[in-house]
Amino acid sequence: MESTFMQTVRMRTDAAIASGDLQPIQAEQVVLQDQGLPFIVRWVAALAAKDAAGKPASQGAAATTLPGGPRDPDFNPFLSPDPALLVGPVGDHHVAILNKFPVCLHHLVLARREFAEQCSPLEAIDFQALATVLSAQGGLGFYNGGAAAGASQRHKHVQWIPASDQNASLRALGAGMPSDFPVGNLARHPVLPLTHCFVRVDAGQGVDIQASAASMLTAFSQACVALDLRADAAGLLPPCNMLVGDGWMLVLPRSQEHFQGVSLNALSFGGTIYVRDPAQIDAIRAAGPLQALASVAY
Template identity: 40%
Template sequence: MATLREAIERQTALALACGALHPIETAHTFIDDGGMRFYVRVAGNLARKEAARLTPQTVVASGSQPPRDPFLPYEPDLFVGDLTPTHVALLNKFNVIDQHLLIVTRRYEPQEAVLDAADFTALIAALREIDGLAFYNGGAAAGASQPHKHLQMVPLPLAGEGPHVTPLEALLGSAQTVHGARPIAIVPGLAFRHAFARLDLGRGKGITDDAVHVALDCYRALLDAAGVPAIDVGGVAHQGAPYNLLVTRQWMLVVPRTAECVEGISVNSLGFAGSFFVRNAAQLQTLTQLGPMTALERVSVAR
């Protein structure tokens, strides 16, 4: 039986060959700021992605007609495999990072719904096979571009070279516990509101109820500590504020959000891990002058 990584590699080759996958070519540079070395990708050509936004299937014909859900049905050529009975793994059609995986609910669920045990079962299944960074953009203000619930995962390292960690790891060693009942911590180098916790999702091959409950309980505690309430919407728990979630095998981080962009630069979960994507040289200059840490502060809640 093929591993998840083998399935991703095989499907990537097939999707490239048939034209279903459209990687965005980038150059890269580094910006040192606030004790982190941020990895910044600069787009080389966005023409195909821009054109795709204008295709008939993505255009809303009238104000009463919602935009098409790209995951119902999903493109067969982007299908990597079944992760669990409730989630499938798909390739990100317009990927900036190689082997960028989408973890998508089989049935429609709103992106603003609070993550549940089924979501964490699928997330852990992916992380057990691939040492990566999983993340969730909770709402449009947090960088979510689709309303259908989906987590995402990219392999480590984010820079494609160097230590097998995220740039954020440079600050995590100084994390200070603030909630004794559960080891919730803050990271002194992060000037915006957040909640951080260490955990171990890498042991064992099977997905046990205990592992799922530990991750789910940690997530709920982080939301609470970060000031992201759960609200009832039609009998389903939804987030009461936008936020980003980052998860590796070793830790979990929640960051509440106030805005999706700063100076026209979109910021999603990857920004808080230390990875930015800018569309052109002008945006790179803006980010360099502003500073990545200041950019993160301006789209987040003050601590």
């Protein structure tokens, strides 16, 4: 039986599409193979609209739109979420919001109720929010830790997308890892040509929320130590991506956001690369997905 939370997500999505507050997903895609790994390269029209709106950069108060131009760069959509996109609370510290510029149906932002910097390290409360959704629905949780990692908002948040053959996941990468790998152990994937850390986690659909959150927090902390990710006044350096799903967590440091004009975020490392323009698909095909990913990592 579908959870009450997911029923609310579906109802809010349907209503927001009907009202025009959320645009239907329009996408074209190709599937590329690289070293035996499948990569979906998908053009999503909503991402071009996101660029046109402008990227918010800092904490702000009220929603404002500049006359004849893009949104105020100080606008923070997570402090006062659009009621048409608001799903509801997730625990005591987060709220679920439909992503204004979704890459798939039911794409959620799990945002802190109070402002914190996106580039600061993930904490127990962030994994508690992710565990609440993952334990009920499965799917993929992810984090873009800073602008170089693909984050477009300074307000602290993680994100979630449902499980689907068409959505990013860790299934393909996980298939190349030992199936009996113990929870808490760290490993590298034999094919990924970039600095990264895989950690086996006890997290996913049906797992106790508290146990799941604790397992993810421990895994993230271990990965940060292994990758020499350090927190200072500027946040976690270097910026990083985190993906969690299908019993695995992947953490990797980032050197830059773009490959030949294509913004790459955590989902790119989950096998789905989103482009703003169909012509950008050719750039990914020419270089190869793994080389594109390596160019923005270390």
